[in-house]
Amino acid sequence: MEFKFDKNGNRDFLVKAKVAIIVGYFYQNIGDKLLSAAQETLARYGINVNNINVFYAPGAFEIPLLAKKLASQQLSGKNLYDGIVALGAVINGETTHFEFICNECARGVADVSYQYEIPTAFGILTTNNMEQTIGRAGGYKGNKGEEATMAMIEMLYLMQQVDTQTF
Ligand SMILES: Nc1c(NC[C@H](O)[C@H](O)[C@H](O)CO)[nH]c(=O)[nH]c1=O
Numbered sequence: 302m303e304f305k306f307d308k309n310g311n312r313d314f315l316v317k318a319k320v321a322i323i324v325g326y327f328y329q330n331i332g333d334k335l336l337s338a339a340q341e342t343l344a345r346y347g348i349n350v351n352n353i354n355v356f357y358a359p360g361a362f363e364i365p366l367l368a369k370k371l372a373s374q375q376l377s378g379k380n381l382y383d384g385i386v387a388l389g390a391v392i393n394g395e396t397t398h399f400e401f402i403c404n405e406c407a408r409g410v411a412d413v414s415y416q417y418e419i420p421t422a423f424g425i426l427t428t429n430n431m432e433q434t435i436g437r438a439g440g441y442k443g444n445k446g447e448e449a450t451m452a453m454i455e456m457l458y459l460m461q462q463v464d465t466q467t468f
């Protein structure tokens with residue numbers, strides 16, 4: 302993914318950024334792979350490790366509530382977090398349960414970003430089997446943890462651009 306902003310340009314806005322990572326821990330090994338990629342990406346772009354908090358949800362269905370709770374946190378009248386990254390994996394089974402979890406998780410994560418105007422990246426794998434899952438957690442299709450984190454970082458830049466635009 303190519304950033305729209307100059308990756309080698311001014312990154313001061315990233316050094317002070319506070320980020321929450323939520324990991325759906327239904328498949329712990331997958332969650333760990335996604336989390337590692339997210340943490341490495343944040344470090345690569347200069348976000349202070351002391352400004353990153355990690356939270357574990359039992360499953361993807363619980364992620365939106367945790368995301369909303371985190372997004373609502375305030376410090377001195379401002380949002381505590383500048384960005385949120387939601388990670389996890391939902392693997393289809395024999396029933397329609399998969400659809401309900403995926404839809405509610407995606408809808409809930411999106412609603413948090415809209416309601417609180419905090420970039421909340423959707424890094425939840427929605428796959429048909431473990432092979433597809435592993436392939437997207439550091440395998441042949443990359444790592445959704447890195448991809449989602451990069452999207453969140455770019456949104457931090459864009460939100461700053463909007464807030465500081467002049468004519
Ligand atoms: N099957 C998967 C689940 N199921 C659990 C739900 O997310 C939720 O925790 C439960 O329904 C209780 O509310 N979660 C995943 O993250 N991935 C799955 O494949």
Ligand SMILES: CC(=O)[C@@H](O)COP(=O)(O)O
Pocket residue numbers: 391392393394395396397398399402
């Ligand atoms: C996505 C799920 O909840 C899945 O693990 C459930 O499997 P099943 O539909 O076979 O009960």
